Amino acid sequence: MEDLDQLVAQARANFAQSATPADLEDAKAVFLGKSGRLTALMKGLGSLSADEKKTHGAAINLAKQAVEEALQLRRQALADAELERQLRSEAIDVSLPGRQHSPGGLHPVSMTLERIEAIFGSMGFEVADGPEIETDWFNFTALNTPADHPARSMHDTFYVEGGHLLRTHTSPMQIRHAVQHVKRHRANIDAGRGMPEIRVIAPGRTYRVDSDATHSPMFHQCEGLWIGENVSFKDLKVVFTDFCRSFFESGDLVLRFRPSFFPFTEPSAEIDIQFASGPLAGRWLEVAGSGQVHPNVVRNMGLDPERYIGFAFGMGPDRLTMLRYGVNDLRLFFDGDIRFLAQFR
Numbered sequence: 001m002e003d004l005d006q007l008v009a010q011a012r013a014n015f016a017q018s019a020t021p022a023d024l025e026d027a028k029a030v031f032l033g034k035s036g037r038l039t040a041l042m043k044g045l046g047s048l049s050a051d052e053k054k055t056h057g058a059a060i061n062l063a064k065q066a067v068e069e070a071l072q073l074r075r076q077a078l079a080d081a082e083l084e085r086q087l088r089s090e091a092i093d094v095s096l097p098g099r100q101h102s103p104g105g106l107h108p109v110s111m112t113l114e115r116i117e118a119i120f121g122s123m124g125f126e127v128a129d130g131p132e133i134e135t136d137w138f139n140f141t142a143l144n145t146p147a148d149h150p151a152r153s154m155h156d157t158f159y160v161e162g163g164h165l166l167r168t169h170t171s172p173m174q175i176r177h178a179v180q181h182v183k184r185h186r187a188n189i190d191a192g193r194g195m196p197e198i199r200v201i202a203p204g205r206t207y208r209v210d211s212d213a214t215h216s217p218m219f220h221q222c223e224g225l226w227i228g229e230n231v232s233f234k235d236l237k238v239v240f241t242d243f244c245r246s247f248f249e250s251g252d253l254v255l256r257f258r259p260s261f262f263p264f265t266e267p268s269a270e271i272d273i274q275f276a277s278g279p280l281a282g283r284w285l286e287v288a289g290s291g292q293v294h295p296n297v298v299r300n301m302g303l304d305p306e307r308y309i310g311f312a313f314g315m316g317p318d319r320l321t322m323l324r325y326g327v328n329d330l331r332l333f334f335d336g337d338i339r340f341l342a343q344f345r
């Protein structure tokens with residue numbers, strides 16, 4: 001009969017060499033399988049005498065128990081190793097930094113627009129929005145700028161299909177807004193009862209064929225319009241002075257109305273501001289065009305220029321933003337460089 005101790009030792013060695021559960025099952029079959037070595041020994045007992053059966057059978061059983069025990073230990077060891085490997089591969093390093101949520105912020109020009117809206121809002125101006133793709137009528141003709149007018153050459157723009165163009169200023173909103181307002185009050189106006197004053201600002205994007213450090217083909221403007229029966233240039237001066245002083249938080253800022261020309265206002269003025277202190281102190285800085293709305297424009301609003309009068313202005317929010325934050329190149333606003341924009345968060 002086979003040496004049982006040697007058989008058990010061999011089983012232990014084979015099990016120890018099995019690196020995977022599948023290998024281990026193969027090794028088990030060699031000893032405990034249907035045609036395994038221990039099974040064969042058991043089968044061999046049949047040819048022995050009753051006494052021999054007893055002693056040999058007991059010895060084989062002991063060997064079988066030892067092999068089964070070794071198998072069980074190896075199974076457990078392999079399962080433990082597998083679990084360990086899995087845990088390691090799925091390990092979470094709780095000491096790693098978490099995902100960063102960097103807070104966004106408004107674009108500096110948007111902050112200026114919100115500021116403009118808040119300040120004019122406090123003075124009773126509503127805010128209107130209008131199309132960036134305009135008709136020739138609203139952008140030019142209705143604003144007293146007929147097709148052959150030389151002022152058009154300063155407003156070269158991008159023309160799109162169907163005779164439309166990208167608006168060169170926000171002034172078309174003077175007409176668009178006034179026409180709507182007048183329509184709502186037509187009956188009262190015709191009956192001589194008048195209408196509530198028009199007091200509106202219209203911020204938005206505008207376009208011109210122009211590009212350098214202080215001009216961008218797309219830029220922003222904010223139109224202002226105040227029409228009533230008794231609105232004068234004096235009111236324009238008060239409103240715009242108040243606006244500039246609040247906007248720049250500078251009570252001693254002064255304004256200069258420099259005579260100028262726009263086809264849609266008469267008289268017209270460029271508005272310059274001067275700071276009393278700070279890096280820009282003592283310099284005149286142009287911030288807006290303005291003037292008393294031309295009678296032809298008042299007529300195109302659907303109103304009688306003998307009765308209705310007022311003023312309009314158009315300012316450059318990009319310019320105001322540059323002045324407020326000391327930015328020297330307009331293009332920085334539109335490059336989308338996060339290092340620049342993050343400074344305004």
Ligand code: PHE
Nearest residue numbers: 169171289290291312313314
């Ligand atoms: N629309 C003019 C421009 O873009 C500015 C302006 C607006 C002037 C309103 C007078 C009144 O240059």
